Amino acid sequence: MPEKVQAPRGTFDVLPDDGRARLRLLELSEAIFGRANYGPIETPVFEATELFERGVGETTDVVEKEMFTFDDQGGRSLTLRPEGTASVCRAYVEHGMHKAAQPVKVWYWGPFFRYEAPQAGRYRQFTQVGVEALGSDDPSLDAESILLLAELLELAGARGIRFRVSSLGTAATRRAYSDELREHLRAREDQLSDDVLGRLDRNPLRAFDSDHPGTQAALRDAPRLLDRLARDDAEHFAEVRLLLDDAGLEYELDGTLVRGLDYYTRTVFEVESTELGAQSALGGGGRYDGLVELLGGPATPGVGWAAGVERILLAAKEPVEPARPSVFVALADGAAAAAAFALARDLRSRGVATELEQAGRSLKGQMKHADRLGAAHVVIVGESIEIKDMASGEQHAVATMEDAVAELA
């Protein structure tokens, strides 16, 4: 017997019940983003490897160890996209969108890929929904972006939501602050955990994520990034917060918030759900004012976020209503099969959700099947044409197929 082939590690099949839940979330996204005038955008699932190396940052975990990279037959290095923002910025540059009216607002939904060990809420192929607004650094865009995410999560029914918001300032202030923090930690090296010590050169800010007691002690009187923001950045952040407060969003100000990608500047945010396991982040994002320029475009500010579709659904976990036909066409006589088939098509063309017998079952089996499907009516086609109301059990004959259609449509 041939060996069974399984879906690759870290991937999954979406079966119809789950598919309906995902489709609902997609439709919800379209409605929310559409009325805020964000347009749908699609970019390729694979891109030149260089796009992510440059855009996301060479030393990030994503680029260093999580990319699905391969050479095509022409020897070009391609990578299955690990995130969406770099691609959107690439498209913005490639299509000269800086000449369109600014800001350019887009939203996307699609598969992303990271080579990691799978666990609850983490897959190698996963789905993200996200929004981006490019071409203006107005703080209202930051606030709008965050509030769109909050609205999506609320309407999706995600439970246990917690927002954290901060500002990283410009790349320059962050660099200066990193140096300052690194020196502070170096002076307390003996208290730090090995992890933190190992990352000290590359990314000292990560130390704040550690729950190691010694590290925490060493950080107690450490300088804080929010106190080091340049005046512009501090004012910008204050305005963002004002708008969020006015909108009534509940969030935590968290000066230790560090995101895993290099391109963030100024506003950053993350949402998590207490309903999830260890992978509790539902989504996150922020402002990336240097990214478009880094990718060869004109200096262009931008802000946006991405959220994990599987994780939102995990945090919402609403029971899915199975789809049910309103009519089931049963066959009492094999000779009527063609007529029954035509009847089903006719009903469907009039918008009636219709299922028909296509498995050679006995009439009893068909009735049982129709009942399990939850059909409201069964049309029994044979020597006569009968319409049965499944709830009441009442049944009557009609003269022609046309009469049956007229009654059920």
Place this chain on the structure above:
RNA sequence: GUGGGCGUAGCUCAGCUGGUAGAGCUCCUGGUUGUGGUCCAGGCGGUCGGGGGUUCGAGUCCCCUCGCUCACCCCA
């Protein structure tokens, strides 16, 4: 990459110290020679993840391996 848990029917699982592979649900058929929801009877469905070893005999014990899963790291 590292560590814990788990792999027996499509699904959920039982199978005590080794002795002829089971249950419930699902699906199909029949009880009702053209009629569902309850009930009853029957049927389909298994290389017990794979390989090797011990044994008269292995789902059960030993070794290896593969897969799933949770966690660390990091993140969606």
